[in-house]
Amino acid sequence: MNRAELVAAVADQTGQTKADAGKAVDAAFTVIAQALASGDEVKVPNFGSFSVAERAAREGRNPQSGEKITIAASKQAKFSAAKGLKDALNG
Numbered sequence: 740m741n742r743a744e745l746v747a748a749v750a751d752q753t754g755q756t757k758a759d760a761g762k763a764v765d766a767a768f769t770v771i772a773q774a775l776a777s778g779d780e781v782k783v784p785n786f787g788s789f790s791v792a793e794r795a796a797r798e799g800r801n802p803q804s805g806e807k808i809t810i811a812a813s814k815q816a817k818f819s820a821a822k823g824l825k826d827a828l829n830g
Contacts, residue, residue, distance in 0.1 A: 775816055785823030792817040 750760035774781050781789040796812040
């Protein structure tokens with residue numbers, strides 16, 4: 740499902756126009772991204788939680804030349820599915 744399909748599904752479920760549903764979908768993702776950027780965790784009951792995972796700096800290799808390179812430390816978004824979502828997926 741891509742963004743357009745998600746917006747259409749939200750519009751169908753809520754009875755909103757696609758334009759309004761698109762604004763709601765964009766706003767939800769923006770709020771989640773802002774919360775994660777500020778270090779907060781976002782928990783949605785029966786769906787899951789979004790958090791930030793820190794990756795330490797490490798040594799890697801350039802696949803073309805084989806030379807060693809240092810991969811900088813970074814942060815990445817992490818999603819953990821809630822029990823309600825797991826149960827819905829597994830019947």
